Amino acid sequence: MMDKTSVRTLQDLLTEAAASYGDKVYMREKAGKEFADTSFAQLTENCRRVSAFITERTEGRKAHAAMIGLTSAAYLTCYFGTACMGNVSVPLDAQLGAEDLCDHLQRADVEIFFFDKRYAPMLSVIRANCPMIHTYVAMQDMEEEGIFNLSAVLAEYAPAQWTPLDPESCAAIVYTSGTTGKSKGVMLSHRNLIDNTMCQDGESSTEDTTMTILPIHHVYCFTCDILLGLRYGTTTCVNDSMMRIPQNLKLFQPTTLLLVPMIAETIYKKIKAAAATMPDVPIAAIGQGVFGGRLKRIYSGGAYLNPELLKAYREMGFIVCQGYGMTECSPRISTARDDDTNVGDVGTLVNGCTVKIVDGEIWAKSPSVMMGYYKNPEATAEMLTEDGWLRTGDLGYVDEENRVYITGRKKNLIILSNGENVSPEELENKFSGLDWVGDVLVYAEDDGMITAEVFPHPEYLAANSMEAVTEAFKAHVQAINKTMAPAKNIRRLRLRTEDFDKTTSRKIKRTQTTKGEICG
Amino acid sequence: MLEKMKELITQYVDVTPEEITEDARLIEDLHFNSYDFMSMLGELEETFDVTVDEQEMTDIRTVGEVMKYIESLQG
Numbered sequence: 001m002m003d004k005t006s007v008r009t010l011q012d013l014l015t016e017a018a019a020s021y022g023d024k025v026y027m028r029e030k031a032g033k034e035f036a037d038t039s040f041a042q043l044t045e046n047c048r049r050v051s052a053f054i055t056e057r058t059e060g061r062k063a064h065a066a067m068i069g070l071t072s073a074a075y076l077t078c079y080f081g082t083a084c085m086g087n088v089s090v091p092l093d094a095q096l097g098a099e100d101l102c103d104h105l106q107r108a109d110v111e112i113f114f115f116d117k118r119y120a121p122m123l124s125v126i127r128a129n130c131p132m133i134h135t136y137v138a139m140q141d142m143e144e145e146g147i148f149n150l151s152a153v154l155a156e157y158a159p160a161q162w163t164p165l166d167p168e169s170c171a172a173i174v175y176t177s178g179t180t181g182k183s184k185g186v187m188l189s190h191r192n193l194i195d196n197t198m199c200q201d202g203e204s205s206t207e208d209t210t211m212t213i214l215p216i217h218h219v220y221c222f223t224c225d226i227l228l229g230l231r232y233g234t235t236t237c238v239n240d241s242m243m244r245i246p247q248n249l250k251l252f253q254p255t256t257l258l259l260v261p262m263i264a265e266t267i268y269k270k271i272k273a274a275a276a277t278m279p280d281v282p283i284a285a286i287g288q289g290v291f292g293g294r295l296k297r298i299y300s301g302g303a304y305l306n307p308e309l310l311k312a313y314r315e316m317g318f319i320v321c322q323g324y325g326m327t328e329c330s331p332r333i334s335t336a337r338d339d340d341t342n343v344g345d346v347g348t349l350v351n352g353c354t355v356k357i358v359d360g361e362i363w364a365k366s367p368s369v370m371m372g373y374y375k376n377p378e379a380t381a382e383m384l385t386e387d388g389w390l391r392t393g394d395l396g397y398v399d400e401e402n403r404v405y406i407t408g409r410k411k412n413l414i415i416l417s418n419g420e421n422v423s424p425e426e427l428e429n430k431f432s433g434l435d436w437v438g439d440v441l442v443y444a445e446d447d448g449m450i451t452a453e454v455f456p457h458p459e460y461l462a463a464n465s466m467e468a469v470t471e472a473f474k475a476h477v478q479a480i481n482k483t484m485a486p487a488k489n490i491r492r493l494r495l496r497t498e499d500f501d502k503t504t505s506r507k508i509k510r511t512q513t514t515k516g517e518i519c520g
Numbered sequence: 521m522l523e524k525m526k527e528l529i530t531q532y533v534d535v536t537p538e539e540i541t542e543d544a545r546l547i548e549d550l551h552f553n554s555y556d557f558m559s560m561l562g563e564l565e566e567t568f569d570v571t572v573d574e575q576e577m578t579d580i581r582t583v584g585e586v587m588k589y590i591e592s593l594q595g
Contacts, residue, residue: 241562242574243561244565245559246563247562247566262553263555265553266553266555266559418555486578491548
């Protein structure tokens with residue numbers, strides 16, 4: 001039985017998982033019509049081989065290594081092989097465009113880059129822009145000069161002897177959207193990640209199977225699917241595409257699932273549609289069929305789960321545990337217990353986490369709270385108080401039973417229903433430096449559409465027809481959208497002919513009394 | 521194929537079959553969210569026995585474009 005005294009670092013977690021669960025299947029992936037399985041022992045051994053490789057490449061110096069790709073045993077081998085040797089892992093968003101990818105690599109001081117083969121077309125841009133990277137490793141075999149293949153690394157290098165790590169040392173830098181427009185690198189220590197992994201008990205077992213769906217660079221997925229799986233000896237099956245969730249549920253038959261509300265909502269729509277065609281079959285049986293037949297427990301996080309949906313799932317006999325957290329807290333702050341029947345809250349504080357409410361905002365303190373933002377002391381000071389409180393930016397309260405309730409966002413972040421955060425400033429910045437643009441405000445409208453409201457430069461507006469102005473903005477928005485992940489695309493354009501309401505310091509007020517006309 | 525598309529689409533979003541035309545935009549007009557859309561692609565794979573490439577789907581906006589893409593896969 002693993003506990004906090006024996007497991008203090010990711011290295012301890014891997015070592016103990018190999019000792020406790022050995023040849024049991026940890027990760028199950030699809031390989032054509034077959035399964036490709038990796039055991040707990042095999043994963044740990046492969047990680048040690050990657051550690052030996054990194055040590056040789058850096059001549060023993062501690063370094064930062066980034067990884068990009070979909071969830072796989074290969075990805076985790078690179079991640080843990082890096083962090084368990086005292087190096088720092090930098091998991092990157094697989095949807096990043098080349099420009100942002102280079103920016104993240106540079107700002108995190110990455111020297112070694114592990115990549116899924118599908119990112120190979122970006123290598124020339126990365127090579128040109130990231131001179132610090134001296135080692136490129138493809139997770140699947142490819143033949144190109146100057147590229148190492150992971151399979152060859154695993155074949156050639158003997159497993160390294162891991163030397164004990166300081167739990168307070170940095171294990172990972174995880175990028176998160178911020179209100180300042182540029183994403184920030186959250187530094188998570190071994191202690192942070194392990195605390196969040198060990199803060200609850202009895203959440204899973206060796207009898208359980210989970211299917212991991214969410215992006216691996218999200219700390220919610222990493223802690224709750226990957227690390228909890230290692231702790232409890234859970235077999236973790238990999239959903240190979242968002243397109244194939246229903247098919248893969250039937251194939252893998254998970255007992256537990258980590259979801260975001262958008263996915264829970266779509267699956268429920270399918271269940272309802274099926275129920276309408278089979279009036280004699282209880283909806284619980286249809287629900288169970290859709291989820292593969294063995295599902296017991298659903299964890300929901302990343303965004304707020306509609307209470308009606310929560311009730312509907314519970315009525316079908318599933319345990320639904322809604323949680324709340326953020327990357328800066330590794331991520332869990334609260335989570336519902338199995339026997340919880342409450343609706344409206346986002347779970348009970350996890351063990352070791354305390355909160356207080358300051359001017360309506362939730363402040364959290366726990367061993368899971370980040371070390372700070374990488375090379376960004378100003379942003380760190382805004383987020384963390386000197387005595388270690390994390391300002392969550394969420395408005396809410398906690399009741400006498402330690403249940404957490406969220407009432408709103410203090411920050412401007414647009415939270416999409418799939419849990420993705422979109423920083424309006426990031427999109428607004430794409431309009432900067434253009435002399436024909438006066439001001440721009442990006443926000444989500446009531447129907448969830450990301451809208452850019454623009455005020456053209458008055459001189460430009462006076463010199464051109466409205467049609468020409470509209471077309472120019474439409475074209476610019478299209479160009480921006482091409483560089484962004486689809487979820488972050490601007491879907492509506494509003495054009496105004498009067499300036500925005502502004503504060504005394506000439507900053508645009510985020511709440512405007514009038515709106516521009518929809519023009520695209 | 522449009523009829524089959526209508527049948528599938530109405531299982532995911534709350535629209536009438538009449539609203540589903542080849543020119544209808546999936547997100548803006550039919551109110552698909554990104555996961556609805558992905559799920560429907562998985563179902564199209566099964567229905568039409570093709571393998572969809574997610575990367576190639578990023579530029580697709582309308583019902584007609586989905587149909588054209590599936591037809592191109594069928595050869």
